[in-house]
Amino acid sequence: LETGAIVLTAEMATMLGMCPRSSNAWAPSGVEFSWSQVVLNPGQCCGVKKSIVQSGRPEKGRQFIEIRRVTQLAGGHSNSAAIMFKVSRSVRRCSYSVSTQAVSSQVGAAYSERSGTDVGTLLRFPSNLDINNMPAIGVPPSRHYKIPAETEVIEEHVNSIKRMLQGMKDGEISASAYDTAWVARIPALDGSKRPQFPKSVQWIMDNQLPDGSWGVNDIFLAYDRVCSTLACVIALRTWDEGQENVQRGLNFIWNHINTMERDGHVHMPIGFEIAFPSLLDHAKGMGLHLPYDLPVVKNMQQERERKMKKIPVDILHTQPTSLLHSLEGLQSIIDWDKLLMLQAKDGSFLFSPAATACALMHTGNLKCLEYLENILQKFHNAVPNVYPVDLFEHMWVVDRIERLGISRYFKDELKNSLDYIFRYWTPNGIAWARESSVQDIDDTAMGFRLLRLHGYEVSPDVFTQFKMGDEFCCFAGQTSQAVTGMYNLYRASQTLFPGEKILEEARSFTRKFLKEKQEKNEIFDKWVLAKDLQGEVDYALRFPWPASLPRVETAEYLDQYGTNDIWIGKSLYKMPNVNNEVFQSLAKADFNLCQSIHRTELAAIHRWNREFQFDQLGIPSQKVLDCYFSAAATMFEPELASVRLVWTQSSVLAALVDDFFNAGGSPFELRTFSIALQRWNVDGIGEISKHGRILFTGLYNIINTICEEAEIAQGRDVSVHIKRFWVEFVNSLMKEAEWRESGYVPSLEEFMEVGTRSMGLETIVLSSLFFVGPEITDELINHDAYNSVMNLTNVVGRLLKDMAGVKMQGEYGGRKLSTIGLYMRENPDSTQEEALSYAKSLVGETMQELASVVLRPSALPMTCKQLHLNMAKILNVFYQNCDGAPSSSKIRKHIHEVLFASPL
Numbered sequence: 001l002e003t004g005a006i007v008l009t010a011e012m013a014t015m016l017g018m019c020p021r022s023s024n025a026w027a028p029s030g031v032e033f034s035w036s037q038v039v040l041n042p043g044q045c046c047g048v049k050k051s052i053v054q055s056g057r058p059e060k061g062r063q064f065i066e067i068r069r070v071t072q073l074a075g076g077h078s079n080s081a082a083i084m085f086k087v088s089r090s091v092r093r094c095s096y097s098v099s100t101q102a103v104s105s106q107v108g109a110a111y112s113e114r115s116g117t118d119v120g121t122l123l124r125f126p127s128n129l130d131i132n133n134m135p136a137i138g139v140p141p142s143r144h145y146k147i148p149a150e151t152e153v154i155e156e157h158v159n160s161i162k163r164m165l166q167g168m169k170d171g172e173i174s175a176s177a178y179d180t181a182w183v184a185r186i187p188a189l190d191g192s193k194r195p196q197f198p199k200s201v202q203w204i205m206d207n208q209l210p211d212g213s214w215g216v217n218d219i220f221l222a223y224d225r226v227c228s229t230l231a232c233v234i235a236l237r238t239w240d241e242g243q244e245n246v247q248r249g250l251n252f253i254w255n256h257i258n259t260m261e262r263d264g265h266v267h268m269p270i271g272f273e274i275a276f277p278s279l280l281d282h283a284k285g286m287g288l289h290l291p292y293d294l295p296v297v298k299n300m301q302q303e304r305e306r307k308m309k310k311i312p313v314d315i316l317h318t319q320p321t322s323l324l325h326s327l328e329g330l331q332s333i334i335d336w337d338k339l340l341m342l343q344a345k346d347g348s349f350l351f352s353p354a355a356t357a358c359a360l361m362h363t364g365n366l367k368c369l370e371y372l373e374n375i376l377q378k379f380h381n382a383v384p385n386v387y388p389v390d391l392f393e394h395m396w397v398v399d400r401i402e403r404l405g406i407s408r409y410f411k412d413e414l415k416n417s418l419d420y421i422f423r424y425w426t427p428n429g430i431a432w433a434r435e436s437s438v439q440d441i442d443d444t445a446m447g448f449r450l451l452r453l454h455g456y457e458v459s460p461d462v463f464t465q466f467k468m469g470d471e472f473c474c475f476a477g478q479t480s481q482a483v484t485g486m487y488n489l490y491r492a493s494q495t496l497f498p499g500e501k502i503l504e505e506a507r508s509f510t511r512k513f514l515k516e517k518q519e520k521n522e523i524f525d526k527w528v529l530a531k532d533l534q535g536e537v538d539y540a541l542r543f544p545w546p547a548s549l550p551r552v553e554t555a556e557y558l559d560q561y562g563t564n565d566i567w568i569g570k571s572l573y574k575m576p577n578v579n580n581e582v583f584q585s586l587a588k589a590d591f592n593l594c595q596s597i598h599r600t601e602l603a604a605i606h607r608w609n610r611e612f613q614f615d616q617l618g619i620p621s622q623k624v625l626d627c628y629f630s631a632a633a634t635m636f637e638p639e640l641a642s643v644r645l646v647w648t649q650s651s652v653l654a655a656l657v658d659d660f661f662n663a664g665g666s667p668f669e670l671r672t673f674s675i676a677l678q679r680w681n682v683d684g685i686g687e688i689s690k691h692g693r694i695l696f697t698g699l700y701n702i703i704n705t706i707c708e709e710a711e712i713a714q715g716r717d718v719s720v721h722i723k724r725f726w727v728e729f730v731n732s733l734m735k736e737a738e739w740r741e742s743g744y745v746p747s748l749e750e751f752m753e754v755g756t757r758s759m760g761l762e763t764i765v766l767s768s769l770f771f772v773g774p775e776i777t778d779e780l781i782n783h784d785a786y787n788s789v790m791n792l793t794n795v796v797g798r799l800l801k802d803m804a805g806v807k808m809q810g811e812y813g814g815r816k817l818s819t820i821g822l823y824m825r826e827n828p829d830s831t832q833e834e835a836l837s838y839a840k841s842l843v844g845e846t847m848q849e850l851a852s853v854v855l856r857p858s859a860l861p862m863t864c865k866q867l868h869l870n871m872a873k874i875l876n877v878f879y880q881n882c883d884g885a886p887s888s889s890k891i892r893k894h895i896h897e898v899l900f901a902s903p904l
Helices: 010-015 149-167 177-184 198-206 222-238 243-263 272-286 295-310 311-318 324-330 336-342 352-364 366-376 388-403 409-423 441-453 462-466 483-491 501-518 533-542 548-560 581-611 621-632 640-663 666-677 690-714 719-742 748-755 763-770 784-807 820-825 834-854 862-880 889-900
Strands: 021-022 031-040 064-071 084-085 095-097 567-570
Touching: 021 621, 064 324, 084 621, 095 889, 149 409, 149 581, 177 198, 177 222, 177 352, 198 222, 222 272, 222 295, 272 295, 272 324, 352 366, 388 409, 388 441, 388 548, 409 441, 441 462, 441 483, 441 690, 441 820, 462 483, 462 501, 483 501, 483 533, 501 533, 533 548, 548 581, 548 889, 581 621, 581 640, 581 889, 621 640, 621 862, 621 889, 640 666, 640 690, 640 719, 640 763, 666 690, 666 719, 690 719, 690 763, 719 748, 719 763, 748 784, 763 784, 763 862, 784 820, 784 834, 784 862, 820 834, 862 889
Parallel strands: none
Antiparallel strands: 031 064, 084 095
16 A cells, blocks of 8 residues: 555544445545545455445455545645555554545644644544445545535534633623723822723713613623612712713603512622612712602511611621622621731622722722732733633633534533632632632632542532531522522532432532422523523433433524523623633534434434344334434544444344343253353354344444454454453353253342343443554453443442333332342342332442542543443433333433534
């Protein structure tokens, strides 16, 4: 094979979006591939093209490979997908290198131009190209191909988002008219009768809205508009500026102050009950003509007086509390000299420009001045309602990108964000900004969940300070709850490890809290006006983390994600790095691209099923679809194509073998089948039924092919491991068949020893494991850590399947040999419900152990552990969350969302 030759495999064609119209043709359009077929001697061949095939193997002596040079005619690029192969010593083994100009930017952001990189890394394709199973490609030279349009969109958006992520500092946030008004009121520190920041006064005049108000123009919330407008009117009147602006502002307040009550208290800005009445008092003292005697105004003043009486003045001056954020409303009770002891390192008071401006007016503190000057420079003479918001931005960006299913494009950037969050993590949690003296449950819960899921060592003890009696609150020492705070705490509690009581308590409380809010149709939040918070909460309640499949979550979150969500602080504000159209556009393009690949693979799987005559064995096409969905919903990335196909094939085979041993074969056939498999000899099946012959021959040939491909992927023969787990699977089924035939009833412990293996999960997980990327050594497979994670997965599967059997088939799940029936046999006083409850609790405990093994650092690669967690999640979804019925309407709905819904 000459240096510089270009190889396009069928699998790569699939990755580029080329849809097979028949088993012998690929037919998109737009890029022309000129090609020639050459015949090489075995010693020269770097791969095997399936051309002349006998019993699934290429003809000896002549091996075929397609050599293709790729030219995109439309754009004039000649480097659309140029891959060079180095010839190695083995016909079935090849190594890869990539030319400097190997990959065109046309194929999107999943592909990067890096010289000398392994193709599996460069293109995010599997390094084990599925050469042996390539279909013959008989496309004439004039055929045109087109790279999917999504790839150009993907590349453009990925580059844009990368720049945004790499530029994140203290947080991007919209300006606040309310806080800017407080800054504009500061008198010159030199004693002259002018504003310290005259450009902020001008900003107020320049940013009045057409209706005479100030605030966020995208949405009308009376609390925010009236309060911000009053603050701006006071600032302008203070310096006798903008008389027309002032009058228009006063008119707005008169016309809308009564509408505040209609908004309800749920969206009232932070500290409004303290700040707004204080502004009214100041306005009255300035002689501003306003409706001070309205009932709504009097009610607010009474509420302020009630709350002011409850404020512990000694604690206010000695301990950092959330009250520091609202100092401008507490001026009458503050000893400013004492309060300076609680000033933050950056000179602010709990990162509030308004509170800091008020402190500067009373103290002339130069640190306050420096804090405000820095923000005014960044925001062009205005200030936001809180700053910095660095931790908040880092956390919410990571969360959004992960839920939108596009995190694989930004691995380095997200790792930097997580490192940043962990750098400022404290034993008491965190807040929206680094080095905060006050922590809140919303940010702490989000940070805890993200850090734990990514392997950082964090203790759940951070939530202790937020527990008041039997409840959890937003800030230490308070009793209020916000829906989003409890929602994020609920999500965090799902990642609990064994023995973490505080997370068990948090999970119980927050689930009850959210369910009650849901039943009352009260899923509204005081911190955010989100597009579909109800949908987000509903998904979390239906699919907690142990049963949440990434692609299902993304399919739903694409509808829930708001590009223009409004956040609620002292005033309304936006976080453009958290909510934006670029995230959404990339997520939709990527979802469409992955879905098109999945559909192509699914069509190939159905053809494979027919070619091996498995459709004659009674396995419905829906079962094949379920098997593929379980792979696509968890391992959806284009580069994991081989993993999905091996997972699906192994799942179908395991289901067929299980059916054969439990219902299809006679005792003689089962023994013959088992012995032949132990010897791995297709000639040993003897005179068994056609059903048995089809199954054994298919199993034998497919596993051999998987072993050969795994050898290419791993660079060594790993067939001994793959075959061993299949033999152990069949042996365990044989043992159960012998028990049934003899009438022997094992103990629960004895059954679990066999029954966990008779699930066949090891055959699926281990076979797929060799294709996920890292080297899987013999030592790793035999390591105690691997045995532990596999055993935990098996236990979850066994229990869930037996529980589902009871729900679907009645007593004992229709079989004596089940954990439910054997538990009741060993505990004769127990009822079926008690047995089910015992099994359910055991599943929960085992999932906690599995989470601990997967999320804590160990000898196993994370990709290996993730594969086992994927299996456990799939089992939870198919059995527990869908009432034990894999073909239920719930599963059908999610299969449609992931695989068949119209492109977004």
